[in-house]
Amino acid sequence: MDEQADTSLTEEDYASILTAMHTLTGRYGSGLTLNEALAWWRLVVRHIEEGFDTQWVWEYHHELACRDWLCEAWPLLTARVRTLRQPFLNEMDNRFTAATAPLQGKEAEGRRNGRWWHDRYPRRVIGQPDDELPPSWSPAPEYIEDD
Template sequence: MDMEALSADDYESVHRASRGLAARYGMVTLNAMMEAWEALVEDTEEGFDAAELIWEYADRLRCRCWIAEAWPVFTDRIRAARQAELDALDARFQLATVPLNGQPDDARWHSRRPWLIEGKALLELPRS
């Protein structure tokens, strides 16, 4: 993202989103949440241990929920600067996951789970 092209309004939109969501997510930044989403996508592609899946995966999805809630608050310029990156991460996540039972195949991140799971849960959570 070309930071020099951003205006004070652009930066303020990011700060406004961060402040508005701080009660639920803590005070975080767009860059931090995008990095957290990328890390979760990478981990999802590599696979989860069954124990990690239960305790860690759902909590880590909060970064993508934050992005979704913050996105409308950002200026058009911020969204345009980050859209391709977000779309690419979302596409990778889609490929590394399967829908939860009863969800459509195009379900969003909160309705999907990793398809690569090691341990006992592999038998309980078939890959569609």
């Protein structure tokens, strides 16, 4: 069987992606596409792996909005789209988990409706060691030199 035929999306698949985009536009600003959200998640994961800049520490949870979008979009997508994209999402989630540590204290109580990625913080950061970090980022992340 032709591999290309196995991975082509149907009209129903594209309609589900469009539905997700339109449904989530109000909550996440401009209409992200599935590919844009996945690319944004990959970029966020890469930045965290390389060392999250403490200059943006208070924007950290905002950076995770692309993963929130994916969480809300996933049930709106056809099973075929989810099956095709799940391996990539799993890879990014695994890399994110490896590059982060669980939050401590009150923030670690999982109050974000099962959105586990908000219950983690970067293991490695760049910036000034005297920059203020959230108390829940304990033990403190490792500071690395910015290239």
